Amino acid sequence: MAGNDPPRSIFPQPAAFSLDTFSSKDFIVKEFIEGLSNSCVPSTGRTGTGFDPKPYIRTFEAALRRLKELDLDLSEKESELKERVRRAENEHTKTIERLGDQFNQALANFQRLDSTISDGEGVAVRIGGQLEQLEKQRQRAADAVFLIQCYTEFSKGDTSRLERLRKTGRTDDSVKCAVVARQLSLITKRMEAAGTGNTTQATNTRILVERFSESLEQDLLNQFDRAYKKQNSDWAVMKACAQVLTDFNGGDSVIQIFVNQHSFFIELDNLATGDIAQEGEVWERLPDPDVEPPGVEPSLDTFIREIRTTIIGESPVIARAFPHPDKVLGRFLQRLFQQSIQQKMEAVLQAAASLSGLAFLRALHAAKNSISSLVEEFKNHGLTEHPGPLSSATTLVLEQNLEELFHPYLAGTAYIEKEKNSLETLYSGLLLKFNLHHSRKKRYQGLGYIDRLKMATQKVSSEARDKAINKIMESDIGKSRSDVFTRLMGVDKKDNNSDKNRLSDIETTDADGQLCVDSAKRMLRWMAEAVGRSLELSPASDTPKDVLAALTLLLEHMRKIYLETALDAAIDAAEQSPKAEPDLAFFLEVKPATSIMHLMFIFINTALIPLANTSLTIRREMTIATNTSLTSLESKINQVIQKTIDLILSHITTLLSKQKKQDFRPKDDDVSLTTLRTPTCTSVLLFLEKTTTVAREAVDGANLEYFLAELGGGFRTLILEHFKKYQVNAAGALMLTKDVGAYYELVRGWKVGVLNESFEALREIANLFVVSPAALKDRLRDGVLVKVKPHLLKAYLCKREDYVSAGIEKIVSALVI
Known part of the structure; x- marks a missing residue:
């Protein structure tokens, strides 16, 4: 270390930081701690042999002291801010209270102002009403003054004031002129009626007012007509004139001139009054009852289409030209129906009526449907209110x-x-030729009591038949030359082209007097068409009465005139002599009669009676009439069947009576004789085979089974009685069994179960004639003969030639005891 330099710490000073350091958005605690830690590393970069915590302690102690200083500064600022917030909140509360008082004061002022304004509005309304009333009074006074002035001038012969008003050309002036003229007319009439003042002057004034009114009306009508006839109609002028005339006299004159002079009606009238050409498929089908109704007559259909097109196109014109188009359109349509359509429809119906009643009814029905469709289309189109619905x-x-x-x-x-x-x-x-055929049948001469009684029961159907003949000859059909009616009556066309169209000139055959199912079907089809037509044309309330009338008519013709006539004729035809082979052709009427009955009553029960449900009384009456008719016809059919059976059995009795006594007692024992049936048996079989063939053609189902059962039962009785009359020898017994066997095979072929057992017993009785006397006792105790009492069998056994000689009498006597 240098000599006099101050010592340097190996630990750097911690980084300075402030509140801004922590308020920064980029402040991260981890980075802040790492920064403090990095500042503890010695600047020399030397590392010791171990970890020295002191730099870290000093650094974090300095940082902690700085944080405390910052915390104190922050607390002081926070206290200062809280105080400022408290003062601001107090100030805000006072401001809110002051503003609330000001708002309440302003609201009270507004309420006082609103109340004042409301009182002022009421006053204004009252003032406005008074002013309006005063204005009306002023206007009435002005109008009265003007009216008085006009009346005064008119009484002096001066019309200049109204003339000037009329000639201004303004719609309002024209309306006012019309109103004043109408009022003047009322005043002059009252003045003249009252007789006050100068009567002559009042009359002259009235005449002058009427002339002026007529002139005014005529000018307006001419103006309307000119505007309408322009190439491009002046709708504004037309409507203005129509409005004035409506105010003047209700507008009847302008409506009348518009409707009467309309080219549409002139063209329609020409179409309506034209001749009806009865040509084409429609006119051929109209009177023909066997074809479907052809629909609307062509000229009427064209006429209606023309009306539809023109009316729909003309309705906008009416809407633009008149202030009240509904009234004009109503008058237009009224003229259309009451004149044009009526004329055309009457012409068509008259032409159809000249053909037949059916043609008239079909034409009427088609016209009703077509015109009703036209009316419905008008309603849906809306006409003047298109595309909305038509006005009420x-x-x-x-x-x-x-x-x-x-x-x-x-x-x-x-x-x-x-x-x-x-x-x-x-x-x-x-039914003309049918009725003629039966009417021409010769009546029996010298009728006895029973015959007169029988004829009395047929009086009703005879009278009905005669009435029908007279009606057809007096009707249009009887006088018509139409191919339809010629075909309907079955009269030759060559005979119908001259004056020979009389009863005596109409030829009939037996076939004309027979029942025909196809004819009945035609009659029911015609009735169905008439009923369907009546449901559409007649009110619903009349339906029960209409179907009752239809039922009465059907029963009158199909039951009395047709079925009962044929059945009565069959009953008469059954009155034949049994000596000759009977003609059973009359019996063939039973099958068509049954079929026609079935068709008729199905039609009545399904098509007529249900339509009378709304009237219990009429329904009950129809049900009673139907049941009565059914019972009567069934009785006559049963009578025909029974008389046929009686006639057949009577002839069989005649054939059996021709049996020779020696047929069952041949003298010659030739075997060839025993292999043949007797001639009587052959004739009976041939007759029964013919009868069976006729029966299968005449009846079927339950009626056939009933007929064969009755016939078989009666035939068996005749055979049993027949064999009681003849003596039988051994060879004759073989012939008798051959006869009975043939009868048995014939009856078994009828396939009637009830006859099989009875004819089996008959065959066993026949075998009694061929059984030996020794085996007879056992034979009587076995088989079907066990059920027969012995005394009944005695009548047959006693006819055996060996009855006494072989001791058969003793065997029978023992069985009887």
Whole structure:
């Protein structure tokens, strides 16, 4: 170490720091401690042999003292800041209280101001109302003065004041002129009626006012017409004139001139009054009941389309030209319905009516649907309010005119009577030759009591049939030359082209008097069309009465005139002599009669009676009539079947009566004779085979089974009684069994279960004639004959030739005891 230099510490002084050191954003504690530690390293860079803590102690002690100094400084500053904050908070509180008092004072001042303003507004409103009233009074006074001046001048014959007002060309002046003229007219009429003052002068004044009013009205109408007829219509002038005339006299004159002189109606009237050409497919199909309704008549359809296009295009014109377009449009539509559409529709309906009632009804139905669609389209289009819905006033006009248009055709019972007359005419035309055939049948001469009673039961259907014939000949069908009605009546076209269209000239055949299912289907189809049409044209409240009328008409023609006539004829035809082979052609009527009955009652129960649900009384009446008709027809069909069975059995009895006594007692024992059936059996079999063929054509199902069961039962009874009458030897017994076997095979082919057992017993009874006497006792105790009482079998066994000689009498007597 140098001689006089002061000693230097090997430990450096710690770095100085202040509060700014710790308030810096970049201050890191770890780096701060490392900085203090680095300052403890000796500056010479020498290192000792061991760790010396003293520099670190001194350095950190100095740093700790500095931190305490900084802490004291910081505490003093914090105390000073807290004091300043406390003083600032006190000052802020005082400021808030002062501002609150000022706000409350300002609010009170505002409320006082608002109250003052409100009182002033009420006063202003009252003043304004008074001023308005005074203005009205002043205006009325001015108007009164002006009116008095005008009246005074008019009473002197001077119209210059109103003339000047009228000629200004301003709409307001024209309106005022019209109002004054109307008021002057009222005043002059009252003055003249009162009789005060100079009556002559009052009359002259009234006449002058009326002339001026007429002149004013005519000028406005001419002005409106000129504006409308311009190439580009002057809508402003038209609307101004219409407004003045509306204020003057309600606008009826301007509406009238607009509607009456409209080219649209002139063109429509020409279309409406044109001739109806009855040509084309529609006119061919209209009177034909066997084709679907053809729809709207072509000229009427064209007419309606023209109306639709023009009205929709004209409605904006009405909206622009009139202050109250709904009123004008209502008048326009009223004229359209009450004149143009009505004329056209009447022409079409008259042309259709000249063909037939059906053509008229179809044309009426199509017209109603088409015009109703037009009305609905107008409602949906909105016309003057397009695209919104139509106004209620115009809608009411449309609905009223639509109802009035068809009221003459649909009111009361007019429509349903036309439907009834049309159906009666069609039914009568279809059944004309059928009724003529049955009416021309010769009546029996010298009728006894039973026959007269039977004819009395047929009186109702005969009267109905005669009525139908007269109706068809008096109707348009009877006088028509139309191919439709010629085909409908089944009359030859060549006979219908001359004056031979009379009852006596119409030829009929047996086929014309027979029932036809296709004819019944046509009748039901016509009825269905009429009922469907009535549901659309008649009010819903009339539906029960309408379907009752339809049911009555259907039962009158299909039951009485058609079915009962044919069934009564079949019953009459069953009254044949059993000696000759009967003609069973009448029995063939049963099957179509059954089918027609089935169709008719299905139609009634599904299509007519449900429509009367809204009226329990009418529904009950319809049900009773239907059930009564069903019972009556079933009774007649059963009667036909029973009489047929009786007739067949009677003829079989006749055939059996031709059995020779020697058929079952042949003298010759030739075997070839025993292999053949008797001629009587052959004839019975042939007749029964024919009968079975006819029966299968005439009836089916349960009716066929019932018929064969009844016939088989009666036939068995006849055979049993028949064999009681003849003596049988050994060879004849073989022929008898052959006959019975043939009968058994025939009946078994009918496949009626109830007959099999009974005819099995018949065959066993026949076998009793061929069984040896020794085996007879066992035979009677076995098989189906066990169920037969022995005394009943005795009547057959006693016909055996060996009944006494072989001791059969003793065997039977023992069994009977």
